[in-house]
Amino acid sequence: MSGMTSGVCVESDLSSMLQRSSAPSHHHPNHHGYGGQSQVSGLAPMLDYTTEMDRYRSSIATFYKTNVNMNMNVTNFPQSAKLAARLAAAAPIFPPTAARLGAMATAPWGCHDNMNMNMNHPAAMFWGRPKPVATAPTHPHHHPSATPGHMTSSHAHSSSMHQSSGGPGGGGGGGGGSEGGGAEKHGHTASLPVSQGTAHHHAIPPSNGNFLSGYSGGAECGVMNKQGHAHPDMMGLSEGSNCNGGGVMSGGFLGGLGLPPGVIVMAMGSAGGGISDASSAFQMTSGQRALTDCQQHTNSSPCPSSSSPSSSGVTAGGVSLSSSSSSSSGTVAKRKRKRCGVCGPCRRLINCGVCSSCRNRKTGHQICKFRKCEELKKKPGGGGGVLERPPSVPAGEAFRWFF
DNA sequence: CGATACGTCAAC
DNA sequence: GTTGACGTATCG
Numbered sequence: 202m203s204g205m206t207s208g209v210c211v212e213s214d215l216s217s218m219l220q221r222s223s224a225p226s227h228h229h230p231n232h233h234g235y236g237g238q239s240q241v242s243g244l245a246p247m248l249d250y251t252t253e254m255d256r257y258r259s260s261i262a263t264f265y266k267t268n269v270n271m272n273m274n275v276t277n278f279p280q281s282a283k284l285a286a287r288l289a290a291a292a293p294i295f296p297p298t299a300a301r302l303g304a305m306a307t308a309p310w311g312c313h314d315n316m317n318m319n320m321n322h323p324a325a326m327f328w329g330r331p332k333p334v335a336t337a338p339t340h341p342h343h344h345p346s347a348t349p350g351h352m353t354s355s356h357a358h359s360s361s362m363h364q365s366s367g368g369p370g371g372g373g374g375g376g377g378g379s380e381g382g383g384a385e386k387h388g389h390t391a392s393l394p395v396s397q398g399t400a401h402h403h404a405i406p407p408s409n410g411n412f413l414s415g416y417s418g419g420a421e422c423g424v425m426n427k428q429g430h431a432h433p434d435m436m437g438l439s440e441g442s443n444c445n446g447g448g449v450m451s452g453g454f455l456g457g458l459g460l461p462p463g464v465i466v467m468a469m470g471s472a473g474g475g476i477s478d479a480s481s482a483f484q485m486t487s488g489q490r491a492l493t494d495c496q497q498h499t500n501s502s503p504c505p506s507s508s509s510p511s512s513s514g515v516t517a518g519g520v521s522l523s524s525s526s527s528s529s530s531g532t533v534a535k536r537k538r539k540r541c542g543v544c545g546p547c548r549r550l551i552n553c554g555v556c557s558s559c560r561n562r563k564t565g566h567q568i569c570k571f572r573k574c575e576e577l578k579k580k581p582g583g584g585g586g587v588l589e590r591p592p593s594v595p596a597g598e599a600f601r602w603f604f
Numbered sequence: 605c606g607a608t609a610c611g612t613c614a615a616c
Numbered sequence: 617g618t619t620g621a622c623g624t625a626t627c628g
Contacts (some may be wrong), residue, residue: 537610537625556608559621564621568609577610 544575 538545552559552569559569567573 539610539626561620562608565619566607566609566622566624567620573609 538577540574541576543576544573547574 542548549569549572551572553559553571554569556570558565558567558573561567
């Protein structure tokens with residue numbers, strides 16, 4: 202898995218690196234799978250396979266090293282760094298991964314980061330600050346040339362990656378992807394998974410980018426930045442069902458991460474840009490809070506059920522336990538349940554801004570409907586019972602999604 | 605103390 | 617069953 206993840210992140214950068222390494226073709230079996238191979242065969246003799254692999258590996262190593270160093274710019278993104286550190290701590294299992302995560306944390310969509318080594322305008326990247334360049338007006342078709350940086354591999358690369366990276370194709374980044382100025386643009390859309398098949402170029406008024414479209418059919422996937430691109434990740438970090446196919450590694454990477462969006466939030470907040478973009482459809486009302494519920498209490502537990510130690514009302518799978526009762530005399534005073542933090546909605550960090558809950562925030566006191574924890578939607582005592590938890594998400598394994 | 609969000613209930 | 621409003625717990 203990690204391999205895949207790395208692939209996703211490293212991808213574009215690697216391509217350039219490898220190119221630099223003079224490798225006629227940087228296609229890595231790992232990366233491009235068969236498709237790549239075919240290309241490889243055409244460009245480089247299979248004999249070089251092992252060599253390529255070696256190069257590839259070393260490149261990766263270098264990449265991560267570099268990436269972490271460069272990206273972990275605590276100054277610019279203290280929060281990100283924090284998160285990164287947190288992640289690192291939370292993922293003792295696989296140190297390298299931690300580092301990787303660090304990088305990722307800094308830039309959820311690794312590719313963005315890779316290309317925006319400076320990350321001067323993280324927010325811009327995601328919210329598509331009125332960038333002069335219209336990102337790939339046309340839907341990114343798979344460039345026959347298979348833009349080096351593109352992952353044509355198994356990675357659910359599927360619709361997501363390329364499509365955007367395709368952006369460059371249209372927008373210009375093209376080629377090496379990370380090379381040259383196109384970088385940001387490229388990165389911008391690059392790794393943002395887009396709902397499958399659906400035309401990601403919605404002609405929606407940027408003014409109020411509310412992804413109304415999101416309410417329809419592919420709702421969950423209808424996340425879009427101001428450029429009208431749908432970014433399932435931003436809102437629809439939902440599990441399989443929602444944007445499944447769309448996400449890289451379908452829930453394994455971005456979708457499953459839950460982190461990326463969070464990072465976005467942070468990036469926006471920390472970077473000069475901040476959340477300034479008030480007009481944004483996606484109000485980051487809980488930029489802080491969002492992470493709060495789940496990741497902020499990093500202390501020891503990754504997040505979900507383990508919940509913060511502070512919140513005495515330890516909840517498992519969203520169901521309050523023990524302490525709650527203890528708090529109040531003998532009454533079974535149920536404590537407020539907390540978000541599980543692992544379900545799709547919970548992983549979503551941005552309020553849609555258009556649902557009734559968002560609109561009536563003042564009076565409704567309700568969390569965005571798209572962020573309403575699945576667990577909380579269920580009846581408190583209902584079936585699930587005590588340790589109920591999203592089937593696919595074993596307790597304390599929230600971060601496993603990274604791998 | 606303000607913001608956020610859960611729980612509950614009434615209205616539909 | 618769904619939705620909206622209110623009370624209130626929780627957190628910074």
